[in-house]
Amino acid sequence: MDICTVKTEPFSDQICGTSGLRKKVSVFKQKNYLENFVQSLFNSLDGFEGKALVIGGDGRYFNARAIQSIIRIAVANQFGRLIIGQNGILSTPAASHLIVKREAFGGIILSASHNPGGANGDFGIKFDTAQGAPAPQSLTDKISEKSKTIDHYWTCDMPNIDLSVIGEQTIGSTVIEIVDSIDDYAEYMQTIFDFDVIRGLFKKGFKMSYNAMNAVTGPYAKRIFEDLLGADSGTVINATPLPDFGGLHPEPNLTYAKTFVDMMYQDNAPDFGAASDGDGDRYMILGHRFFTSPADSLAIIAEYMDTIPFYQGRVYGVARSMPTANAVDYVAQAKNMPVYATPTGWKFFSSLLETHKIALCGEESFGTGSFHLSEKDGIWAVLCWLYIIATTGKSVQELNEELWQKYGRVYNSTQNYEGLEIEPTKEMLLSLEKRLPALVGETFNGLTVTQTGLFNYTDPVTGEEATRQGYMICFDNARIFLRLSGTGSSGATLRVYYMKRETQAENMKQNAVDYLQSLADVAVEILHLEKYTGRNKPDVIT
Numbered sequence: 242m243d244i245c246t247v248k249t250e251p252f253s254d255q256i257c258g259t260s261g262l263r264k265k266v267s268v269f270k271q272k273n274y275l276e277n278f279v280q281s282l283f284n285s286l287d288g289f290e291g292k293a294l295v296i297g298g299d300g301r302y303f304n305a306r307a308i309q310s311i312i313r314i315a316v317a318n319q320f321g322r323l324i325i326g327q328n329g330i331l332s333t334p335a336a337s338h339l340i341v342k343r344e345a346f347g348g349i350i351l352s353a354s355h356n357p358g359g360a361n362g363d364f365g366i367k368f369d370t371a372q373g374a375p376a377p378q379s380l381t382d383k384i385s386e387k388s389k390t391i392d393h394y395w396t397c398d399m400p401n402i403d404l405s406v407i408g409e410q411t412i413g414s415t416v417i418e419i420v421d422s423i424d425d426y427a428e429y430m431q432t433i434f435d436f437d438v439i440r441g442l443f444k445k446g447f448k449m450s451y452n453a454m455n456a457v458t459g460p461y462a463k464r465i466f467e468d469l470l471g472a473d474s475g476t477v478i479n480a481t482p483l484p485d486f487g488g489l490h491p492e493p494n495l496t497y498a499k500t501f502v503d504m505m506y507q508d509n510a511p512d513f514g515a516a517s518d519g520d521g522d523r524y525m526i527l528g529h530r531f532f533t534s535p536a537d538s539l540a541i542i543a544e545y546m547d548t549i550p551f552y553q554g555r556v557y558g559v560a561r562s563m564p565t566a567n568a569v570d571y572v573a574q575a576k577n578m579p580v581y582a583t584p585t586g587w588k589f590f591s592s593l594l595e596t597h598k599i600a601l602c603g604e605e606s607f608g609t610g611s612f613h614l615s616e617k618d619g620i621w622a623v624l625c626w627l628y629i630i631a632t633t634g635k636s637v638q639e640l641n642e643e644l645w646q647k648y649g650r651v652y653n654s655t656q657n658y659e660g661l662e663i664e665p666t667k668e669m670l671l672s673l674e675k676r677l678p679a680l681v682g683e684t685f686n687g688l689t690v691t692q693t694g695l696f697n698y699t700d701p702v703t704g705e706e707a708t709r710q711g712y713m714i715c716f717d718n719a720r721i722f723l724r725l726s727g728t729g730s731s732g733a734t735l736r737v738y739y740m741k742r743e744t745q746a747e748n749m750k751q752n753a754v755d756y757l758q759s760l761a762d763v764a765v766e767i768l769h770l771e772k773y774t775g776r777n778k779p780d781v782i783t
């Protein structure tokens with residue numbers, strides 16, 4: 242095995258977004274594109290020689306080819322051990338767990354998460370630290386900086402590794418270990434939840450449907466829900482990870498999982514429905530004819546978390562991303578727990594989780610997690626729900642309505658405008674920014690603006706600052722928050738987040754989007770949305 246130095250030219254667009262580097266497959270396929278980024282990553286890290294690196298991904302198109310390149314570069318850069326999921330498969334939470342369990346230096350996860358896959362879809366690469374946590378902003382900035390001046394990378398001359406065979410082999414001074422993708426994660430879940438309790442629920446005839454969306458969680462869900470917990474065979478649908486996700490958009494929400502949501506509204510629907518995204522860190526919870534908003538799901542888990550023995554006496558505090566509706570704040574207040582509001586990006590929860598300032602955190606984008614891992618974890622969230630249902634005997638709808646009756650209902654919705662032209666969209670936000678102070682006191686649709694501002698954040702643990710993380714327009718009991726997505730691969734995606742709190746019991750059972758329509762009209766008016774973007778309707782409503 243010979244180590245070779247390959248001369249290369251930098252690419253100007255290797256800028257990490259909300260979660261690593263995400264681009265079209267065609268961009269990643271350019272000569273040296275992936276290799277440059279991986280070497281820039283290694284050039285940004287210190288002291289990994291001889292240590293272990295976990296590698297895996299969500300099975301999307303280009304994964305297999307990318308893993309072979311990464312193996313060669315990692316061997317040439319002198320990693321001591323590469324721990325790779327069988328067939329290159331590792332969900333993001335499973336990779337995070339494996340990094341910590343095996344005391345690895347870190348891990349590379351190949352996924353563009355909820356973005357579509359296939360030859361014409363997206364590909365992505367992200368790095369997790371030794372804590373199994375997404376790379377902090379300081380590291381992703383460093384990688385992007387290094388990528389601008391890179392002029393060579395190291396690789397080696399070796400045959401492809403057969404990723405289907407579990408076992409070890411040594412190449413040069415690196416051990417390459419292929420591991421079962423599911424075992425460690427499934428075992429870990431059994432240390433968090435009493436599986437007997439959940440098994441009891443299925444024994445009583447509880448029916449569930451879990452839509453793995455032809456993405457990474459299929460094999461995890463089959464093992465955990467069907468094999469270990471006794472859910473009916475066939476509970477997990479779209480269970481085989483496919484390179485193009487079978488043409489499905491692997492994002493569990495009301496728009497992209499509409500067929501599944503519609504199924505849950507039929508007469509003969511199961512009691513419980515759940516779905517996950519491309520890399521298994523997000524989830525959606527449905528009851529029979531009932532959708533749980535991610536903000537309410539977070540609040541309900543917070544309400545019951547201390548009934549899960551693993552968390553008893555350890556529910557230190559909670560966090561949500563700022564755009565996420567604040568239902569969980571009311572639960573935290575009642576339980577005397579601190580609440581933190583962070584910028585969008587799971588990495589911003591890491592320091593709070595690691596220092597036990599919080600036990601639980603979540604986002605409007607359908608991600609929730611706890612200190613059990615430093616990534617969000619879709620199957621874990623579904624297990625929380627199953628445990629709560631098993632121990633309370635309440636349905637998904639009853640748990641939601643109980644939350645609203647106790648704390649008031651925080652109606653919330655996210656509306657996305659996708660594929661916008663970048664320049665006019667930026668201009669629109671710049672114009673809004675200039676007008677923010679003058680908006681205070683103005684009344685739109687009967688709603689008076691009480692406060693406006695840009696969201697800037699200082700991490701309470703590390704002191705790191707993240708500025709300009711979104712635009713806030715607040716009214717009494719209501720808020721509009723806006724920001725541009727950092728995970729898209731083309732054009733601009735504007736996300737507009739709405740929330741409004743309702744405390745009158747008779748008004749609590751309305752359709753969220755209808756209830757929030759007047760607020761949405763206000764956003765369109767304040768932004769002059771149509772003038773800048775030519776749009777008056779969002780593409781995706783969740």
Ligand code: G16
Pocket residue numbers: 259260353354355518522523585586587588604606608725726727728729736
């Ligand atoms: C990532 C981040 C999340 C964020 C989501 C969407 O998740 O970890 O914090 O909410 O992207 O980000 P944006 O609004 O910038 O598109 P994932 O599941 O896509 O890796």
